[in-house]
Amino acid sequence: MGKTAQKTLIRRKRQVRVRKKVLGTPERPRLSVFRSANHIYAQLIDDSRGVTLAAASSLTEGVAQVGVHTGNKASAALVGKAIASVALAKGIQSVVFDRNGFLYHGRIQTLADAAREAGLKF
Template sequence: MNVASKRSLARAKRQVRVRRKVKGTQERPRLSVFRSAKHIYAQIIEDSTGRTLVTASTVSKDVAEGQKYTGNVEAAKAVGVAIAKKALEQNIKQVVFDRNGFLYHGRVKALADAARETGLSF
């Protein structure tokens, strides 16, 4: 088994472990984060109905406009601010954070901190 497949298997195990505990409700939907090498994505999901309420990513033009490179901490902060603003417009103030099996540091932590500073609580 090569290094990449070991890494993805470890992330899958962490994802299952986290998802067992983290469920999004109507009062507190789930803020799910996915990161790739070039981009970072965030969405707020209501698990009882399976609906995605709010999305933001570095692929969207409003976030990617001012970014020179979309795979760094500054881009993750911009996504965190964008997702929090969109959530507050939809009257979503509290969420449950789902790091989606990724370790809580770097871009994932930057997104979470930026969303907290903008007004989301989790």
Template sequence: SVFRSNKQIYVQLIDDLAGKTLCGASSKGIEEGTKCEIAAKVGEEIAKKAIAAGISEVVFDRNGYLFHGRVKSLADAARNGGLKF
């Protein structure tokens, strides 16, 4: 699940059956780069956390945001990090 505000972007992996968040990542603390570059770093971070937790396949919920810009950068980086959508 992805949430983006004007300044930050957040992503979390949720187990729908159990209703629990498994892991998450955000752009808080990342200050260098454009918004799309920061979103890509968040995508890389969530991919690393997911692989460490034994998760390799996910369903990408963009929460109604258009699939371009920061949302697309995050998704592409997560795919490159090893997650399968």
């Protein structure tokens, strides 16, 4: 098993462990975050119905800028503000944070802090 596959397996184990406890409801959806090398994505998910209520990423209009690297903390902060504004527009004020198996530092932490500053309650 290669080093990358091993890291992915360890992240998947953390993801399953956290997902047992973290469930999204219509009143308090789950804010799920995924990061790749080049982008960061955030979704608000209602697990009782299995639907995505809102989404934002470093690829959405208003966040993505031409010629700017999107895999950094600055773009993560923009995505956090974007998901918070979409959530507040839909009447969602409180969420459950799901870091999706990623460690809570760097871009994940920056996105969460920006969403809190924009008005979401975790």
